Amino acid sequence: MGLRDFIKAYWRIILLIVFVSVALVALFIPGGIFADDSIGDGTAVAENGTDGSGTAASVETTQGWTNLVYGLSLDGGTRVSAPVVGMTAENLEIDPDREIEVSQTLRDELELDPADVMLRFDERTGTYTAEVFTKNVSQSEFAGALQTAEVDATEDDIREGVTQATRDEMIGTIDTKINEAGLSGGRVSQSDIGGQFYIVTEVPDWTPQELRNHLSERGIVRVVAHYPDGNGSQTNETVLEQGDFASISPPDYNDRSGHHVPVTVRSDIAPDYQQRMNDIGFTNEGVGQCDYENPGAEGQNYCLLTVVDGEVVDSHSMGGDLAQNMRSGDWANDPRFIMGAPNQQEAQSLSINLRAGSLRAPLDFENDQTFTLEPALADQFKVYSLIIGVISVLTVSGVVYLRYADARVAAPMIVTALAEVVILLGFAAAIRMPLGLPEVAGFIAVVGTGVDDLIIIADEVMSEGDVNSRRVFESRFRKAFWVIGAAAGTTIIAMSPLAVLNLGDLQGFAIITILGVLIGVLITRPAYGDILRYLLTDR
Secondary structure (H helix, E strand, O other): HHHHHHHHHHHHHHHHHHHHHHHHHHHOOOOOOOOOOOOOOOOOOOOEEOOOOOOOOOOOOOOOOOOOEOOOHHOOEEEEEEEEEOEEEEEEOOOOHHHHHHHHHHHHHHOHHHEEEEEEEEEOOOOEEEEEEEOOOOHHHHHHHHHOOOOOOOOOOHEEEEOOOHHHHHHHHHHHHHHOOOOOOOEEEEEEOOOOOOOOOOOOOOOOHHHHHHHHOOOOEEEEEEEEEEOOOOOEEEEEEEEEEEOOOEEEEEEEEEEEEEEOOOOOOOOHHHHHHOOOOOOOOEEOOOOOOOOHHOOEEEEEEEEOOOEEEEEEEEEEHHHHHHHHOOOHOOEEEEEEEEOOHHHHHHHHHHHHOOOOOOOOHHOOOEEEEEEEHHHHHHHHHHHHHHHHHHHHHHHHHHHHOOOHHHHHHHHHHHHHHHHHHHHHHOOOOOOOOOHHHHHHHHHHHHHHHHHHHHHHHHOOOOOHHHHHHHHHHHHHHHHHHHHHHHHHHHHHHHHHOOHHHHHHHHHHHHHHHHHHHHHHHHHHHHHHHHHHOOO
């Protein structure tokens, strides 16, 4: 048999070998398939965590000798469920030309920062939704501010809570912050408890206080110009906001600039920023003139302040080269500069906040629900899960061998079932899917349903005695495969709601089960058929 004929005859087995090989690379080679340097290095630093005394806390997450990522139930850690702070007024009739005016009026009347007021236009209804994200405003005050803005609204139109769009933004932002911080196994979701929506965040190896500290920082970043007002004092003016940056580079350090984050300003923002720096003197008399901590320099400082959540984390002056480029107008063609930070931790935190964006609204930790699992107990769960997995495989192997008493049928069946688990584990490692107890239950279910399907194949093929002809084998195998396909479709349909709906731990179980069924139908079942055909037929 030539190479082409061999591949044509046994391509299903070859495909199984390829998938198992790729899965083994994803499981055991440091970095996996996508060469992720964060995999296998054994550490992840919680930039924003503290030990409760204000001292930064480092968190190490060791994944061991595989690239698998363990979730809360197998690695220990904390889950915090907290509602979002805010109030909403919906179906507001507002002229689109007055959107900015109404938003400004709400901020002025309620004395709120721009980040705490949001107007959204609903294209379906042609109306607006107004949200405020603070505990310091009552429903009557919110309604009064809307009325001052000439918007028809009463206190009855105000409800506690925020919109689904706001919650979706927050979930995405928190998820990005966790991933940017290099924390493996974390996940963010939404749950509805008694009609109130909660943002659920879980991170392995973190204490409740560390996670709350991380989530309590909204990460609102601004660049503020601090310059003389002409009367012997200083004035502050926000010159760049979070959305004004086109790209954010990783934190860096050099002897001249210290710890910093290189950034690029959006091309449509850069000309105005450049002009403003020229107008208020930063590129002329303000070059090198920043002594922010010195009270004696009041009225003489030209400082660019990096402000995070209202706190100044760094101050620096305009450099001579940058000032020259701005004066000539060349800087706007390549609008890059650096944002300083006092230390590496602050630089990393600044970079994460700029990349992830700010939290749209704060979380209400006064009404949160916290679950903590100690790492030692999680390690026991990990060992027990491994023991249960081994017992299930050995039990299934023994029953299968007793059923057929033929190694040609039983041995490939067990090997194929284990190959299915290896492929599934490799897939989980490749996509960095956090594995917990529900996912382990899914793996055990996959082994059971997989062997069921293989038994159906073996029984159908051998139901009418020995089969020597490949044509007869193919006919019987085709009948068995129709049964398996129908069963797989039923399983996928039954599990789909659990996989799609936000039902907490059940979601992981459903996803693993569905993936296992798909891998079985598309890869392992056909390969087992080819193996049986090779072992049982001679013509």
